[in-house]
Amino acid sequence: MPTPARAPVMSLRDYGAARGSHAHDHFQVLIGLRGTLDIEVEGRGAQIDARRARVVAPGDRHDFESRGGCRCLVLDSAQPGWARCLDRAPADLPRLQALARFLAHSLRQAQPPALALRQAPALLLEAWGPAPARTAGRRIDWHALVDWARARWHEPLSVADLADVACLSPSQFAQRCRDEQGLSPMHWLRTLRLAHARELRFDGFSVAETARRTGYRSPSALTAALRR
Template structure:
């Protein structure tokens, strides 16, 4: 995934020329031969994903304009000792990229971008592994296994990471602490701040 944060990037993909301007994004599929050049310089966000559902998505995002600020935030948040993981960044941006084609969907397969979107829409309420598994028609044990395989962590660790990252995003936008806590499923602003101060979370 290639997102132009600043400037203009000229590309050639499989012999076809195109231009990526500030705020625009492009999906490069594995094996596609590409080259790029920027006359005045261009700053980009580049994210890799092993989620095969991306193969069914369009080359350009559906809502690039609405996701541009998120892309800018992620470019900064992925730097430093407590950086946001690239995988989490991919899942957050996938919400504004558009759904996969139905031919790529499987009833017992997990579309992690769609799953992320569902979790973010339900962050204000308690969520259990059983809730997550039921959403994708899997048993708890199978969902837990899929989560560890795809994301490298348990379902609840993943949900916690989404809660805290969404909280940081809301705070960066100026939302009051109490409102952020309520929208991300924490009992109080103090509980949220304590969670953010834990080692590896600040």
């Protein structure tokens, strides 16, 4: 059964003179609100303050301290789109900072605005700066995309994930998928997964092993899909 995607977590954090050190299995976005945070990521020093922000990659060990005290808006996220923001300053820092201040104010409320906080991770990613150029005419390498998807049946793949690999927006990818494959993206994924399952069964794999390899929640779910 696929492991559910980890939901983004946003918080306000105060850092002090006590030195910390750790690594995460997700992206960590730090946006300075007050004071200065000294941070060293994999041996490279940097500072985070009201004029500077940073994205830390999954697995990167980072040491941090703030001798004068520092407050940051922190987002912990597994969204792959943050990879394009690594080692790149925000393209529109004033916009990002204004959004961070609004979100910080929202988090301090007795009843935070649920809709604003739910949309916050996507808004922060958008505010960091434009993605690499994406055009509707960009060629999609469908063979490479098939290989990418077949290696990730254990993950809850979405249209956004496919679009990110194809370097298109979700809406552009959905239209291209309908135009070039004759299917919606999710229908294309289901068809691809079922075809992979049929290949494995033809090669002699058991129903249980085939279900495990192709991400079906149970052997019976696979059997039902094969009979449709």
